[in-house]
Amino acid sequence: MIFNKYITVNEEGHLCIEGCDTTKLAKEYGTPLYVMSETTIRDNCRMFTKAFEGYSGGGMPLFASKSFICLEMCRIAAQEGLGLDVVSGGELFTAIKAGFPMDRVYFHGNNKTEQELKMALLNDVHCIVLDNIDELNMLSAIASAEGKKARVSFRIKPGVDAHTHEFIRTGQIDSKFGFALETGEAFEAVKTALSCDNIEIIGFHCHIGSQIFDTAPFELAAEKMLNFIHEVNSKFAIDVKVLNLGGGFAIKYTESDPDFIYDSFVKKILNKIERYCDENGMICPQVLIEPGRSITGAAGITLYTVGAVKNIPGIRNYVSIDGGMCDNPRYILYKADYTACVASKADKPKDFEATIAGRCCETGDLIQENTMIQQPNHGDILAVFSTGAYNFSMAMTYNRLPRPAVVMVNKGTSRVIVERQTYMQLIENDI
Ligand code: LLP
Numbered sequence: 024m025i026f027n028k029y030i031t032v033n034e035e036g037h038l039c040i041e042g043c044d045t046t047k048l049a050k051e052y053g054t055p056l057y058v059m060s061e062t063t064i065r066d067n068c069r070m071f072t073k074a075f076e077g078y079s080g081g082g083m084p085l086f087a088s089k090s091f092i093c094l095e096m097c098r099i100a101a102q103e104g105l106g107l108d109v110v111s112g113g114e115l116f117t118a119i120k121a122g123f124p125m126d127r128v129y130f131h132g133n134n135k136t137e138q139e140l141k142m143a144l145l146n147d148v149h150c151i152v153l154d155n156i157d158e159l160n161m162l163s164a165i166a167s168a169e170g171k172k173a174r175v176s177f178r179i180k181p182g183v184d185a186h187t188h189e190f191i192r193t194g195q196i197d198s199k200f201g202f203a204l205e206t207g208e209a210f211e212a213v214k215t216a217l218s219c220d221n222i223e224i225i226g227f228h229c230h231i232g233s234q235i236f237d238t239a240p241f242e243l244a245a246e247k248m249l250n251f252i253h254e255v256n257s258k259f260a261i262d263v264k265v266l267n268l269g270g271g272f273a274i275k276y277t278e279s280d281p282d283f284i285y286d287s288f289v290k291k292i293l294n295k296i297e298r299y300c301d302e303n304g305m306i307c308p309q310v311l312i313e314p315g316r317s318i319t320g321a322a323g324i325t326l327y328t329v330g331a332v333k334n335i336p337g338i339r340n341y342v343s344i345d346g347g348m349c350d351n352p353r354y355i356l357y358k359a360d361y362t363a364c365v366a367s368k369a370d371k372p373k374d375f376e377a378t379i380a381g382r383c384c385e386t387g388d389l390i391q392e393n394t395m396i397q398q399p400n401h402g403d404i405l406a407v408f409s410t411g412a413y414n415f416s417m418a419m420t421y422n423r424l425p426r427p428a429v430v431m432v433n434k435g436t437s438r439v440i441v442e443r444q445t446y447m448q449l450i451e452n453d454i
Pocket residue numbers: 087089090108131191230232233234269270271272313314315316317353412413
């Protein structure tokens with residue numbers, strides 16, 4: 024199927040993922056259920072790694088764990104040789120518990136706490152990506168108190184406006200993330216860091232946004248970053264060699280979204296960097312990228328059980344499911360597009376216009392409005408595609424709805440990788 028080559032329809036007309044019948048998965052593990060295709064995740068990791076072959080500066084992908092993090096995902100990223108982008112003490116803790124090699128961990132965040140900086144430093148993460156000058160000062164003080172040297176890079180706002188939803192656009196000057204280039208703020212920050220004995224600058228980072236379809240904004244960002252690296256290296260007589268271009272590669276949510284071949288997407292950006300360095304007499308930097316959605320997004324589907332089907336004559340059909348904004352807040356947040364199908368009728372035409380409604384006490388708790396699916400009936404399993412990124416990781420428990428389980432499928436087998444939250448767990452911190 025279009026979203027993921029491991030999604031198929033069997034002879035009974037049932038939707039399958041990696042050879043597992045989704046109606047059976049729903050029966051075995053209950054709904055709502057996140058189902059992740061391990062082979063898709065591993066294929067994507069390998070594809071990104073392969074994209075660096077032939078690039079003279081070398082480089083590697085770091086998995087943006089915020090898109091989907093649990094112990095098993097950290098283990099998979101580690102086995103596939105990727106680095107890891109973590110953005111909080113909680114993500115770092117998960118990586119530590121999964122045994123992720125700390126020398127491949129990059130610690131992000133626009134307002135890291137003192138405790139988080141200390142945790143990152145004491146656990147020897149490879150690099151702390153500084154967001155602001157307060158953080159630099161705080162880290163320098165912590166490092167000197169601990170008698171350690173902190174390896175850092177700087178998150179730069181390259182002033183590139185990526186054409187994506189305004190809430191997930193981050194490279195422009197009006198953004199809470201990072202140091203501005205235009206104002207000289209980034210330059211000053213480097214100067215300050217160079218005066219700190221316990222800070223070692225190892226690279227520069229930018230992330231221009233998420234769900235970006237085009238290579239042009241990445242190429243532009245790379246060019247601006249290379250200019251900056253060239254400038255600081257020559258002005259301060261330093262030799263910083265790492266350029267981290269962040270993540271943001273789009274995935275398909277609907278049939279009309281274009282197809283992506285990530286290795287050629289990345290190769291195009293790397294070619295641009297090589298050309299630029301060649302023309303400007305620079306040595307090609309080591310390039311890091313931070314794909315999140317593009318590794319896990321299309322690997323995931325969510326299964327729900329259909330409850331009430333309400334027809335409001337002349338208005339719309341509400342198809343209620345046993346999940347909603349709590350397991351997938353992306354429609355209520357971004358009006359994100361999704362494609363759905365009735366899992367037991369996947370071979371039938373989509374001739375029913377549905378507004379898929381969740382079960383929270385919120386009018387906006389919808390997964391999709393006026394979308395075409397097969398005729399749904401009470402008790403049917405409804406599958407929503409491309410939910411592997413920013414669904415489980417953004418899930419919440421509003422209305423005290425427990426978080427669904429995550430099942431990993433791999434060539435006809437399935438296993439739980441995150442248990443369904445229980446009612447007892449919902450109250451465990453209540454006193
Ligand atoms: N690196 C940095 C520094 C980031 O801030 C992000 C995403 C990534 C990498 C990974 O981006 P990706 O490859 O996954 O697009 N919740 C939103 C997405 C927020 C992305 C935040 N940062 C959504 O559901 O669309």
